[in-house]
Amino acid sequence: MRAAVLEEFGQPLVLRDLAVADPGPHEVLLHTAAVGLCHSDLHYMQGMRKIPLPGVLGHEVSGVVAAVGAQVRDLQPGDHVVGALSVFCGMCHQCLGGRFALCMDTEVKQPPGQARRLAHGGRPVSQVFNLSGFAAQMLVHRNALVRIRKDMPLDRAALLGCAVITGTGAVFRNAQVPAGASVAVVGCGGVGLAAVNGAAIAGAARIVAIDNVPAKLALARRFGATETLLASEGDVVARVQELTQGGVEYSFECIGLPATLEQCFRMLQPGGTATIVGLFGPGVKASIEGSEFFLEKKIRGSALGSARIREDIPRLVELYLQGRLNLDDMVSRRIRLDDINEGFAAMARGEVARSVVVFDGVGA
Numbered sequence: 455m456r457a458a459v460l461e462e463f464g465q466p467l468v469l470r471d472l473a474v475a476d477p478g479p480h481e482v483l484l485h486t487a488a489v490g491l492c493h494s495d496l497h498y499m500q501g502m503r504k505i506p507l508p509g510v511l512g513h514e515v516s517g518v519v520a521a522v523g524a525q526v527r528d529l530q531p532g533d534h535v536v537g538a539l540s541v542f543c544g545m546c547h548q549c550l551g552g553r554f555a556l557c558m559d560t561e562v563k564q565p566p567g568q569a570r571r572l573a574h575g576g577r578p579v580s581q582v583f584n585l586s587g588f589a590a591q592m593l594v595h596r597n598a599l600v601r602i603r604k605d606m607p608l609d610r611a612a613l614l615g616c617a618v619i620t621g622t623g624a625v626f627r628n629a630q631v632p633a634g635a636s637v638a639v640v641g642c643g644g645v646g647l648a649a650v651n652g653a654a655i656a657g658a659a660r661i662v663a664i665d666n667v668p669a670k671l672a673l674a675r676r677f678g679a680t681e682t683l684l685a686s687e688g689d690v691v692a693r694v695q696e697l698t699q700g701g702v703e704y705s706f707e708c709i710g711l712p713a714t715l716e717q718c719f720r721m722l723q724p725g726g727t728a729t730i731v732g733l734f735g736p737g738v739k740a741s742i743e744g745s746e747f748f749l750e751k752k753i754r755g756s757a758l759g760s761a762r763i764r765e766d767i768p769r770l771v772e773l774y775l776q777g778r779l780n781l782d783d784m785v786s787r788r789i790r791l792d793d794i795n796e797g798f799a800a801m802a803r804g805e806v807a808r809s810v811v812v813f814d815g816v817g818a
């Protein structure tokens with residue numbers, strides 16, 4: 455099957471014909487329907503985090519079940535599914551505590567290089583994020599998948615698996631934004647727009663969207679932003695404080711830069727919470743003014759918005775079908791697998807919310 459393979463860090467992906475294994479007892483083979491291009495993929499392509507190469511990225515996926523392993527009782531061929539990188543075992547300390555996104559069972563959540571599901575010319579190819587969605591087929595653990603309604607469009611469903619579950623989960627599960635709250639979202643790509651949308655669904659009164667690309671700010675209004683700020687025009691923190699009379703109650707960093715992490719902490723009013731969603735390379739540090747902790751400001755991380763995929767993905771599908779979750783405006787471009795490198799170039803230029811690779815005929 456055709457796949458876009460990362461063979462060298464810093465180089466474009468290369469289209470190859472890969473072999474995919476047969477499903478093991480707890481595995482499911484999928485025809486990939488759609489896969490979104492996430493900035494985390496780009497971080498890995500650029501070598502921010504090293505993985506054994508060659509490898510196949512892509513972790514924002516939807517698909518149609520082609521075959522199931524002998525022990526898979528609750529999925530069957532033809533089912534429509536969303537995949538998420540937070541595959542879980544259901545039995546470890548983290549899973550039993552309800553923190554499925556932090557499952558550390560390496561039999562189920564296999565580090566890149568461990569799984570032997572993909573091969574090229576007889577040599578193993580790393581499965582990254584336990585999914586490897588930049589490919590026409592995927593062989594994955596059953597607990598990476600959630601069945602969805604068949605009337606949910608599969609191209610938009612793919613976005614639920616990363617950007618949307620992360621951005622909305624940061625609001626609903628991590629920060630637990632209450633109705634009437636004031637919120638700022640720094641970075642309005644796929645993840646940040648989903649956070650803006652989540653804040654609107656939660657009933658936040660003020661939602662300040664911040665980005666350094668004007669088109670992203672116009673888009674953020676369609677997701678529920680009440681105010682927008684162009685990051686390049688002056689002091690972001692001072693302007694947020696001025697707009698909100700002393701700072702926001704909740705801020706969300708959706709880029710992955712020390713400077714914007716620091717901004718997110720400083721723009722809080724006393725007692726506020728900054729949720730850091732952006733991904734940082736190993737060793738990257740940010741600086742926080744210690745005296746601000748006396749103001750009971752809080753800062754916290756987020757792994758996929760602490761997703762509980764089997765609860766959250768069907769709920770997000772309902773919210774979309776009711777017209778309350780905006781996925782239509784998040785798909786900026788539908789592209790083919792052959793055009794994936796141009797898709798990442800458009801992301802790097804800040805042009806798109808999301809480009810989504812669609813595979814013809816799957817789920818149609």
Ligand SMILES: NC(=O)c1ccc[n+]([C@@H]2O[C@H](COP(=O)([O-])OP(=O)(O)OC[C@H]3O[C@@H](n4cnc5c(N)ncnc54)[C@H](O)[C@@H]3O)[C@@H](O)[C@H]2O)c1
Pocket residue numbers: 491492493494495497616617620640641642643644645646664665666667670685708709710711714730731732733734756757758759801804806807
């Ligand atoms: N914690 C998690 O579980 C998780 C999950 C998914 C993605 N991520 C991370 O979240 C981040 C965002 O991902 P994405 O796919 O939305 O990325 P993206 O590239 O689509 O969006 C980033 C946005 O930030 C804006 N931006 C860049 N520099 C800026 C600056 N200095 N000031 C203001 N705006 C700026 C860009 O214009 C763009 O709109 C990435 O670091 C990604 O790796 C984390």
Ligand SMILES: [Zn+2]
Pocket residue numbers: 492493494495513514616617
């Ligand atoms: Zn992602």
Ligand SMILES: [Zn+2]
Pocket residue numbers: 542543544545546547548549550557558559
């Ligand atoms: Zn577990």
